[in-house]
Amino acid sequence: MSRLKTISSVCTVALSVLLSMTLLTDASAMNKKKGKKKKGQFAGKMKRQAKAPYDHYEQKGLFTTGLTPVFPAGVECPPISSPYGSKTRYDGSSRNNDHHGYHNGMDISLDAGTPVLSVADGDVIHKGTAGQLVGSFVWLRYAPQDTGVPNYIFARYQHLDEPSSLNVGDKVKAGQTVGLGGNTGTTGGHFGSRGYPHLHLVFYTGPTADYTILGDGPMLGPKSLNYLDPMGLYLGGAPAADNHALRDLPDAQKAVSVPVKLASGQMLPKDAKLTWPLACQN
Secondary structure, rough: OHHHHHHHHHHHHHHHHHHHHHHHHHHHHHHHHHHHHHHHHHHHHHHOOOOOOOOHHHHHOOOOOEEEEOOOOEOOOOOOEOOOOOOEEEOOOOOOOOOOOOOOOOEOOOOOOEEEEEEOOOOEEEEEEEEOOOOEEEEEEEHHHHHHOEEEEEEEEEEEEEOOOOOOEEEEEEEEEEEEEEEOOOOOHHHHOOOOOEEEEEEEEEOOOOOOOOOOOOOOOOOOOOOEEEOOHHOOHHHHHHHHHHHHOOOOEEEOOOOEOOOOEEEEEOOOOOOOOEEEEE
16 A cells, blocks of 8 residues: 555656646747737837828928028037938938838937027917827917918927927017927837937928817828928028929029027027027027
């Protein structure tokens, strides 16, 4: 009997070990399978799908125009770090967005807390804080008589360090601070936990002053609004109302003189109705 008990105990232990190994193997396989599924899901989220064929965006003016700023002699201004229509970021990496990788605004690198300036006289029509890619933002509307551009311009200043202190309905003057630059909406993803402090300035144009706030987020309508390279503002006149006309300009006309506001508060030229969105140094 003692020998039979010993054999029975050994068999029980062996069976337990075999069962444990089987369970561990099955669990490991399940974890690997889950890990692959999660990795696939994450990769899917990272790859943004275009919302419409590129022809749609091309008609709305989403492409490079070739315009470049020329600042007053002896003045140093924060330069464009990623121009309108570019398919790369300031660091040379490829863009991944839902409009075929094209940049729908222009970027200017800055230090967090840098005052961001209204480029013309206008009024505040929307503000708030959104998530990734936008952060804190404020929308301004500019009328043709204040810009020299035939259409109304709707401008979104985004990645502000904190929500703008302006209120909807406020009037602003060219060179007035509309918020402080920052990195909201840029942390995580490509830029990591530190983000990328910069101003992302988006222009849309429309034939009237009418607009619609789409939902409770940062988007503005109607959908018939078209894109405008912010550099077109400084060119003025009829071509500045349409990116197609800007793109077709002779190369000699694509170097655009830009009025500026100095850190001292002086405007150059003194009678300028427009200004660069960040103060310059002389």
